[in-house]
Amino acid sequence: MNLQSMFRDFNPGKLIVWVCLGSFTALLALRLDGELDWSYWAVFSPIWVWKALVVLGALVGNIVWLKNPQYRLEGQSYIQYRALLISLGLHLFLLMFEVLAADKLENHRHAWVSVFAPLILISIVSIAACIWAVKHDRSFELELFCSVNLLQFIFIALRLDEYIRWPWEIVLVPAWILLCVSVVAVLYSIIFAGLLLRMHDVNPDRRRTSMNSAIGYTCLVAPLLIFLITLASKLNGNTSATYTSVVSPLYISYTTLILMSFTTKRANQWWFGLRKDVCQFLLGVCPLLQEYANISYSLPQDSRPSRTPQAAEAGLASGDNKRDGATSSRRLEHRVVVPALSLEVPD
Template sequence: MKSRDLFENFNPSKFFTYACLLLFSILLPLRLDGVIQWTYWAVFAPLWLWKFMVILGASVGVSIWASNPQYHAEREACVELKAMLISVGIHLLLFVFEILVCDSIETGEHAWMLVFIPLFFMFPVSVVACVWGFRHDRSVELEILCSVNILQFIFIALRLDKIIHWQWQVVLVPLWVFMSIFCLIILCYIIWSLLHPWTPNVASGQQRASLSEAMMWITIYVPFLTFEVLLVHRVDDLNAFSYKTIFVPLWLSLLTLMIMACWQKGGNYWWFGIRRDFCQLLLNICPFLREYGNISYDFCHEDSEDDEETSDQEVPKLAVIWRKDDKKVIRQSPGAYSLPHPKVDINMPD
């Protein structure tokens, strides 16, 4: 493991998002089990922090873009700015939804169909964002999740308002379908990763990276599916587990996502108007981290392969000269080769 790879591929936005979700998933079961007696406004504090950083980062980025007209002519800068604004719009709708959820839990005065209206508005916005993102080669993970789960949002709102009286196992049928499709995608990726080592012209590093990523996705999917099944059985009164026990698999999935965010290079450079990679900015602010970034760790030391690679690289290629008169081949030492002088000199005319 190389520290340089960590600094080059670290994705701060995803890492911060997953960290906030992990903290929220820790506070929520503690509140549901009665271990803490905080109001839900305090329990939702990690989500408020997440949305606050999004709004602050976008505000700073837009102000810097507006105050520097030279950036307006850069096509890539305009694409990055539009992507940031689309992301902010979706986060604002999520923010309104979370406020309504908190207020409805605390007061019980709002119908759940009214609470879910921001998610219903998010559906067309997410579809347009997905189309735009595919055309401009942008990451649209959040937009895809919001667009494919619209039917699930409607079912949950109807069930909470007691318009339908289905069991939660039936209410979450769209989620089961989505998880089944996601499972097929993961299985295809695992099969491809297992067949990848036998593909010609593939480096060993790429083989290990593919297998590692496949294992990561398994570590995310299986605990998350376990969490969903346990939660559904709990709300249907089919088990009596505490919410802390039910949320443990979710914590494992979020921790895995945080680890993967350390090697998922990406993110928008216009957040906070930094106009550069976050780790480059961090290295400029904290120069002592550069020494750490030049350290590498080898947990699987293979002397034979390393020796063969170094021996192949260190063997110099000897220059070959063919002497036509003597019909001999002369090999010179490296660095001593020089082009032979021509036998006939051609004088250029004045």
Template sequence: MNPRGLFQDFNPSKFLIYACLLLFSVLLPLRLDGIIQWSCWAVFSPIWLWKLLVIVGALVGAGVWARNPRYRMEGETCMEFKAMLIAVGIHLLLLTFEVLVCDRVERGAHFWLLVFMPLFFVSPVSVAACVWGFRHDRSLELEILCSVNILQFIFIALRLDRIIHWPWLVVFVPLWILMSFLCLVVLYYIVWSLLSLRSLDMVAEQRRTHVTMAIIWITIVVPLLTFEVLLVHRQKRVEARRTMRLPQKPGRNPVVWSVCPAVLKTSWQLWSSLGWCLRGRDEDTCLPEPARGCTAL
């Protein structure tokens, strides 16, 4: 591996996202187990940091866009600015949901349907963003995640408000369908890596890339699937008034082991940078770093 190429392809935006998620996945089980007595607002502090940097980057980008009319004459830059606006809109809706969750947990004054209302709006917005992104050859990750989970958001909100009384195993059916697709992706990378190891036409670097992708997908999907199974099992036992607790200490939380590979993945050469400027463009035609990182966030 070339260290210079590693840092050239290093994506600070994605690294920040996964680092915040990793810290949040550690603080949340500690709070649920009563090991720490922090308020919900403090537990969500990594999420607040993530959203704050997105908003600051958007403000900087909008300011630079307003003060430099020449950017409006460039088609690629206009597309980047529109992508930034879409990303900021989605993040603001997610921020509203997170604020309502903290307020609901601390005060218990709202119905969960009201708390999930921003997610009901973010899903169609994400669908439109996906259509726009596919048409303009944009990289999509958060938008796809939000768009495919609209039915899951509705089921969880209805179940928490006791409007429906389905078992949690049934409530998570949309999630099981999504995880089945991810398991197929894992199987695809495993088979492809095995074929690449037996192929004589591929160079060693390509073989290592295929094997690395297979390992990364396994270490992400398997802990997530384990977490979801344990969560459903725990909710079933809790509703049956039995004493069983999900292993939520940070070292035993499957989500932690699922997010860790994602953090490492951002520093690998497998992620291409998402930013305001394409490689090879002059620096004086590019927007500042906070604005460039906003679309990736």
């Protein structure tokens, strides 16, 4: 149980995003099924929480940036600050789309084309944002999602306003294309992981990483494919399934994305003006967590490969039995993950 990788790679922003989206999906499905009589403004409450945290974090980060010019000389502060501004702008346009969508569902006062207009604008701007992120080695999941779905957003808006009367299977053609590419990538990762398992000279960590990637991508893409198939059938009126059952496969994908938030790239350190990872900030605030993070536990392996009598005799001659006896007991290892605090006890 080693917490070093979690403290190094955990991205709390993505964790908040997927939890909020999962909660919103459940509330929206229940509202469409008539199980809830809440207004759509209340149904969108997880989305408002997500956007409030984004705006508050960016506001605090800008205040710290303006009041402390000396912080701008630290490493890649300028690049991270620009990434913060780009992300804030995209989230504000996304918030505009969500407000218009909630108002449309509640009051029916707008056309869907006008509701999707901010989302279409985001998709166009996201293309330039993706190029900038690749150039500066920044993560760009939201920007990539918006840019590749530009045509899909246009089709959905035109279909909801009945400018086109295509079946939903045809309306979702851009999504089918993206999923087909994703399925090919998943199959490649599975084949690659299987080949590495058969190669005994490959590093075990590399085999484990490839297997985890194959499982993660499968649990991410397969539920999305099932969701789109059942959603298209539901919208066409070909099934009597509830929206709750239609969105149920999405929770496998949400769970996978939540787990991936612990092994992803670090978040922007200018959110809330922390200038460090959130885990490092919490470790500094709570000294007891520092002591816990500096401890890792290693348990012995129960199964060992059997040895031939010749190998056993060779091991006995070289003192191998002593080493086996020393490693068979449970041991406690201390690894320095974060700077430990020194505690002085007064006389």
